[in-house]
Amino acid sequence: MWYGTERWKGGAADGAAYKLAYATSADGIRWIKPKLGLFQVGGNSENNFVTPEMEAFNCTIIKDNSDVRARRYKMIFSTGGRDPDWARFHSPLSVAYSHDGLRWERPRHVNPVLRGVSDDIWSFFFDPDRRKYLLLTRRVPNAPRDVSQYESFDLVNWEDKGRVLVAGDARDPIDVGTEIYYLSPFRYEDLYLGALNCLYTHPVSETYGSFHRSPGYPGDRMGLMDIQLAYSRDGRTWTRPTDRSPIVPIGKPGELDQGMVYSALNPIVRAGDTWIYYTGNRWSHNWWEWLDAYDAQRGIRDIASVMLARMPEDHFVSLDAGDAEGWFQSKPWGPPSEIFVNADAQGGSIQVELVTPYGEVIPDFGRSECLPITSSGRNQKIQWRSGRQPWDLRSNHRGGISARFYLRHARLYSYTMTLPDPDGKLARDKANARWLEAIKHRSDNWSGKSNDPAPGLPPRPAP
Numbered sequence: 001m002w003y004g005t006e007r008w009k010g011g012a013a014d015g016a017a018y019k020l021a022y023a024t025s026a027d028g029i030r031w032i033k034p035k036l037g038l039f040q041v042g043g044n045s046e047n048n049f050v051t052p053e054m055e056a057f058n059c060t061i062i063k064d065n066s067d068v069r070a071r072r073y074k075m076i077f078s079t080g081g082r083d084p085d086w087a088r089f090h091s092p093l094s095v096a097y098s099h100d101g102l103r104w105e106r107p108r109h110v111n112p113v114l115r116g117v118s119d120d121i122w123s124f125f126f127d128p129d130r131r132k133y134l135l136l137t138r139r140v141p142n143a144p145r146d147v148s149q150y151e152s153f154d155l156v157n158w159e160d161k162g163r164v165l166v167a168g169d170a171r172d173p174i175d176v177g178t179e180i181y182y183l184s185p186f187r188y189e190d191l192y193l194g195a196l197n198c199l200y201t202h203p204v205s206e207t208y209g210s211f212h213r214s215p216g217y218p219g220d221r222m223g224l225m226d227i228q229l230a231y232s233r234d235g236r237t238w239t240r241p242t243d244r245s246p247i248v249p250i251g252k253p254g255e256l257d258q259g260m261v262y263s264a265l266n267p268i269v270r271a272g273d274t275w276i277y278y279t280g281n282r283w284s285h286n287w288w289e290w291l292d293a294y295d296a297q298r299g300i301r302d303i304a305s306v307m308l309a310r311m312p313e314d315h316f317v318s319l320d321a322g323d324a325e326g327w328f329q330s331k332p333w334g335p336p337s338e339i340f341v342n343a344d345a346q347g348g349s350i351q352v353e354l355v356t357p358y359g360e361v362i363p364d365f366g367r368s369e370c371l372p373i374t375s376s377g378r379n380q381k382i383q384w385r386s387g388r389q390p391w392d393l394r395s396n397h398r399g400g401i402s403a404r405f406y407l408r409h410a411r412l413y414s415y416t417m418t419l420p421d422p423d424g425k426l427a428r429d430k431a432n433a434r435w436l437e438a439i440k441h442r443s444d445n446w447s448g449k450s451n452d453p454a455p456g457l458p459p460r461p462a463p
Contacts, residue, residue, distance in 0.1 A: 001031065001277075002050070002061050002101070003306055018057040019049045022102060028268070028275060028308070036102060050102050054079055061101070062265070064126050071097040074155065075104060076113075076124050076135065092117055093137075095155045110156045116140055117148075123184045123265065127235055134235060136164070136183045143206070145179040145199070149236065164238045165196070165230065171244055176221050177201040183230060183238070186266040193316065194230035194238065195247070195263035195276070199223075199285055210286045223284030225260040226250050227276075229316055247316060248278055248309045256305045259284040272378060273310050280307040313378060314342045314414040321348070321407035332357050332400030335393040336417035339403060342378040348409025349374050352382045354390060354401050362397070364388050367406060379416075391420065 001024070007017045019041065023031040033048040041047055051057060059077035067074075075096040094111035096104040114135070122137035135150040135158065144167040150158040168178030182197040200221045202209030209222045226246035232238045251257035257280025264277040282303050283289040319328065343350055349372040354365035361367075364386040371383045393401060405412065421427060 001025070001306070002059075004058070005049075006304070007053070017053045017055065019053050020051040020057065020059060021048050022050050023048060028270070038102065050104070058121065060123050060265070062125055063101070066126055066128065066131070070099050073098040073101040074124075074126075074133075076122065076155075093122070093135075113156050114150065114158050121182045121262075123182070125185060125187075125265070127187075130235070134185065136185060139163075144177075145181055147180050147183045147238070161236060164236065165240070168198075171240075171242060172198075173200070173221070175203070177203045177206065179206070181225060182262065184263040184265055185230075185232075185235075192232040192235045192238075194232070195267075195278075196228045196230040196240065197225055197262060198228050198244075198246075199225045201285075211288065213288045223259070223286040223289070224250055225262070225285060227261050227263050227278065241317060243317075247311075248276055251280065256280045256282060257307055258282055259289070261307075269313055272313050274313050274315065276309045276311075278307055278309060280305050312342075312413075316413075318344075318411040318413045319405075319407065320411050322409060325406060325408045327404060327406045329355070329405075330403045330415070332402050333417055335390045335397055335401055337391040337420045338389060338418050339382040340379045340416045340418070341373060341382065342413040342415070343373060343380060343410060344376040344413075345373045345407075345410040346376045348407070350410050350412060351406045353404050353406075354393070355404055356397065356401060357399065362393065362401065365390070365393075367404075373410075378413075390417075 001022070003021055003023065005019045005021050007019075019039075021033070022036065023033050025031045035046045036048055036050065037045045039045065039047070039049050039052045041049060041053055057077065057079050059075050061073060061075045064072060064074050075098070076093055077096060078093055092112055093114040094106065095113050096106045098104045117137045117139055122135060124133055124135040126133055130151075131153070133152045133155055135152070136147050137150070138145055139148045146163045146167065147165040149161040149164045151161055152158045165180045165183060167180060172178035177200065179199045179201055180196065181199040183194045184197075185192055185194040187193075200223065202222050214220060214222055227248035228240065228244055228246050230238050230240050248261050248263070250259065250261055257278075260281040260283070262279040262281075264279070268275040268277075319326070339352065341350060341352075351367050351370040351372050353367040353370060354362045356362065365384055365388070369384045369386060371385065373380050373382070390401070403415070403417075405415070419426060
């Protein structure tokens with residue numbers, strides 16, 4: 001884990017000093033701070049810092065398995081313009097790379113790589129389908145806030161794709177303003193999901209609400225920030241669900257995350273749970289609370305913390321049915337081997353029937369033959385009384401079949417269609433499909449052919 005540290009030099013008006021630190025963990029709960037010996041701070045190099053102390057610093061780091069080992073780790077960073085030495089150029093955004101995530105190269109001949117962005121927060125990731133880097137940040141002007149997207153093959157030349165998410169709409173709360181503060185995207189199965197930070201502001205003037213204490217304003221939510229959900233099917237057109245409930249809400253009064261929560265990068269799926277790391281803040285997004293915190297001389301450890309939220313796998317959203325039965329039909333798929341559901345049907349039921357693209361129910365796979373799902377859990381197998389499997393239909397229904405789901409008093413989080421892979425051939429073919437993802441970057445080749453594929457041939461089976 002990389003995380004930022006902040007040392008205030010005195011009162012809030014004296015400014016702060018920022019560093020990037022590194023920690024490791026075997027279980028994601030208990031973390032070790034190794035003594036790296038890379039930089040001296042306070043005359044001592046026995047620390048876990050991977051950058052020197054700077055007046056302003058922010059970054060996003062990814063591990064990029066598509067590139068050569070020397071550039072396995074990528075960083076997009078900003079030093080705020082007051083620390084040009086480490087960036088080797090003045091900001092805005094610059095690029096760095098590393099073979100181990102600890103010792104960073106900052107190519108002077110390309111930095112900075114992007115101007116015209118605003119403020120101090122952004123995210124980026126590598127899209128393996130398009131073989132592009134996607135950067136999501138805010139542009140100038142910064143009021144109201146929005147999310148803009150930039151794309152690049154080489155981290156140096158960026159194409160502006162415009163705004164992809166803008167300020168709140170009619171589905172957001174009416175007693176406060178809602179602004180899109182930050183989007184942290186990640187691939188999830190065949191979708192792009194995003195942890196979306198939503199900031200609640202004064203409905204008329206955010207600036208006034210930030211610098212003047214609220215006299216008991218209704219709702220008193222100004223300056224609070226939670227994490228909601230966004231999704232995209234192509235990585236460019238982003239949508240917010242109709243239900244704006246947070247996936248990570250702020251904490252209760254007195255808790256470490258009572259004011260703001262900031263999302264980190266990709267959630268981790270582990271042992272049937274989704275782990276979401278985030279930064280929790282005691283303060284909200286206004287200046288007068290920050291002054292109160294530092295005037296009270298509370299340590300920074302008491303104000304901002306790295307925290308963990310957990311939920312069952314795939315529980316980002318659900319299709320719910322109550323007394324009135326609900327149903328939906330999937331798009332056509334080649335007949336799968338088996339169908340599983342991740343659902344809560346305790347006290348209710350879920351049934352599935354298979355139909356042709358014309359809507360004809362396939363014999364032996366109708367709703368009346370389906371054994372109802374009546375329990376809660378993941379990987380619950382759909383079965384029919386005939387004992388037949390959908391894979392039996394692969395010869396007569398090569399154009400695809402659809403699954404029609406019926407729900408009553410149940411929640412469906414996801415369904416999974418599998419294919420048989422007894423010898424692992426499908427897994428090997430999928431891995432081989434990525435054989436050409438190691439690409440040359442512009443920092444290696446200045447002839448203009450910055451994206452030549454790496455040499456080599458795809459893996460072939462032995463004769």
